[in-house]
Amino acid sequence: MSSKQLKQFSKDEVAKHNQPDDLWVIIDSKVYDLSRFKGLHPGGISVLIDEEIAGQDATEAFYSLHRHEVLEKPQYQRLQIGTIEGEKPVIHSRIVGELSKVPYAEPTWLTPGYHSPYYSDGHRKFQKEVRKFFDEVVFQDAIDREADGKRPSQSVIDKMAEINMHAMRMGPGKHLEGRVLMNGLVKPEEFDYFHELIITQEFGRASLRGYGDGLLGGKVIGLPPVLNFGSEELKARIVPDVLAGKKFICLAISEAHAGSDVMGLQTTAVKSEDGKEWIINGSKKWITNGTFADYFTVGCKTEDGFTVILVERGPGVETKQIKTSYSTTAGTAYITFDNVRVPVGNTLGEEGGGIFVILSNFNHERWVMCCASARGQRSIIEECLKWTTQRKVFGKPLHSQAVIRSKLAAMISRAESVQSWLENITYQMCNMTYRQQSGKLAGQIALLKSYSTGCGQDTARDAVQIFGGRGITQSGMGKFVEHYHRTIPFDALLGGAEDVLADLGVRQALRAMPKNVRL
Numbered sequence: 001m002s003s004k005q006l007k008q009f010s011k012d013e014v015a016k017h018n019q020p021d022d023l024w025v026i027i028d029s030k031v032y033d034l035s036r037f038k039g040l041h042p043g044g045i046s047v048l049i050d051e052e053i054a055g056q057d058a059t060e061a062f063y064s065l066h067r068h069e070v071l072e073k074p075q076y077q078r079l080q081i082g083t084i085e086g087e088k089p090v091i092h093s094r095i096v097g098e099l100s101k102v103p104y105a106e107p108t109w110l111t112p113g114y115h116s117p118y119y120s121d122g123h124r125k126f127q128k129e130v131r132k133f134f135d136e137v138v139f140q141d142a143i144d145r146e147a148d149g150k151r152p153s154q155s156v157i158d159k160m161a162e163i164n165m166h167a168m169r170m171g172p173g174k175h176l177e178g179r180v181l182m183n184g185l186v187k188p189e190e191f192d193y194f195h196e197l198i199i200t201q202e203f204g205r206a207s208l209r210g211y212g213d214g215l216l217g218g219k220v221i222g223l224p225p226v227l228n229f230g231s232e233e234l235k236a237r238i239v240p241d242v243l244a245g246k247k248f249i250c251l252a253i254s255e256a257h258a259g260s261d262v263m264g265l266q267t268t269a270v271k272s273e274d275g276k277e278w279i280i281n282g283s284k285k286w287i288t289n290g291t292f293a294d295y296f297t298v299g300c301k302t303e304d305g306f307t308v309i310l311v312e313r314g315p316g317v318e319t320k321q322i323k324t325s326y327s328t329t330a331g332t333a334y335i336t337f338d339n340v341r342v343p344v345g346n347t348l349g350e351e352g353g354g355i356f357v358i359l360s361n362f363n364h365e366r367w368v369m370c371c372a373s374a375r376g377q378r379s380i381i382e383e384c385l386k387w388t389t390q391r392k393v394f395g396k397p398l399h400s401q402a403v404i405r406s407k408l409a410a411m412i413s414r415a416e417s418v419q420s421w422l423e424n425i426t427y428q429m430c431n432m433t434y435r436q437q438s439g440k441l442a443g444q445i446a447l448l449k450s451y452s453t454g455c456g457q458d459t460a461r462d463a464v465q466i467f468g469g470r471g472i473t474q475s476g477m478g479k480f481v482e483h484y485h486r487t488i489p490f491d492a493l494l495g496g497a498e499d500v501l502a503d504l505g506v507r508q509a510l511r512a513m514p515k516n517v518r519l
């Protein structure tokens with residue numbers, strides 16, 4: 001209803017409509033007529049005709065039980081018949097492009113009055129535009145696709161391509177040369193790892209994990225081996241279409257037989273008699289974006305050991321959806337290769353040198369995961385701070401309980417420490433060559449990844465305790481907490497399991513121990 005048609009009522013006038021067939025309520029100074037809706041109300045009739053609700057200001061009761069988005073649905077907006085005279089609504093939903101004012105909902109560098117040594121004015125302008133883009137173009141698609149399980153809409157992927165978002169998500173590098181980034185906001189040579197961090201964290205705000213991976217997460221890990229190890233001919237043929245969002249690529253390493261143990265993989269590649277082609281046989285499992293990928297960066301057992309080969313979808317390649325605990329929008333696949341013939345020119349790196357190809361990718365891949373994990377935790381803190389403020393228990397907000405505040409303290413400390421360590425590492429990355437990063441940061445990034453996803457799991461558990469039954473319910477107040485708690489194991493597994501990474505970090509440190517130190 002437009003504001004012109006809305007009538008103004010006094011509270012006394014509203015109070016007269018307190019009968020089942022004449023049932024009005026006030027929520028945030030808006031007057032709703034629930035007389036006909038009451039029979040359809042998912043929470044039942046009795047709660048609405050309660051004498052403390054019918055004809056009364058039900059704002060507190062409403063926000064104790066519903067997310068604000070309920071009132072924004074067109075079918076419910078229609079129930080509004082007026083407003084209370086002299087009052088104005090104060091509660092509003094997410095405003096496109098705006099920063100949250102909830103404490104700790106944004107990292108320090110985005111919180112007014114705080115400072116950071118890492119971000120320039122250019123980064124700040126960039127963040128504003130990325131957030132606006134995400135809110136306007138991506139957010140609704142994330143909600144819709146997460147619900148229907150289809151892959152992210154091509155229209156979103158096309159709009160991302162227009163601003164070269166697919167290329168920027170690959171991080172700084174040659175692939176940005178000659179491209180207009182974010183409508184010219186940042187020059188390709190200025191684009192650094194903080195820009196990339198901003199993109200990953202802004203896109204992580206939706207807290208919809210399956211969609212996050214569906215939005216070409218496979219490309220982020222599957223394309224670097226092509227960019228770094230593919231022949232010029234192969235790159236010219238593959239990369240432009242992938243970065244334009246016209247073709248999709250994924251990384252196909254893990255199998256039912258083996259995962260991190262890449263030497264235990266059983267997919268084989270043998271040369272054809274004329275030596276011009278690879279003939280590939282085997283299967284791959286849990287391959288993100290595999291169901292809709294056109295290209296597969298495949299780890300194969302070859303005569304010389306382990307080799308990475310780019311396979312194009314064609315005869316002999318089959319992909320099947322795997323249903324995991326997050327949405328099928330990620331396109332997680334089981335893939336079979338049945339006598340698939342691939343030109344030898346599709347080899348990425350040296351024959352038998354596949355382990356180097358894969359390892360060289362790991363640092364960046366894990367760092368991207370840390371960026372997303374740090375942001376995911378912050379979204380959950382925002383949910384918990386809002387909930388514990390609006391939820392009343394024993395007549396007081398939930399946060400009046402010391403045990404609840406203690407959980408909030410732990411969540412905040414974890415998220416802030418992850419972000420601070422992440423920004424430090426990112427700064428090091430900006431000032432190191434790729435080779436230096438491999439030497440000096442592999443251990444740090446592995447430890448951060450392990451720490452960050454461990455923090456995420458603790459925060460998920462605490463958040464469920466705070467939300468109670470709602471934290472395990474897929475709709476309503478706790479829906480994001482439920483989603484986070486259900487999908488957090490992905491963060492803790494992908495790119496290396498927590499214990500393995502923590503151990504890697506310590507082994508790297510031990511390797512650097514000076515020989516001449518003693519207690």
Ligand code: HEM
Binds near residue numbers: 042053
């Ligand atoms: C414009 C007014 C209202 C609308 C459009 C509305 C709509 C809904 C919807 C869609 C749900 C399903 C749960 C969800 O998706 O969040 C729900 C649940 C519920 N509503 Fe309402 N409602 C309204 C007012 C009220 C009021 C005033 C009360 C009074 C206390 C109330 C009590 C409940 C209860 C108890 C539930 C079940 C909550 C749960 O399962 O956790 N509703 N309502």
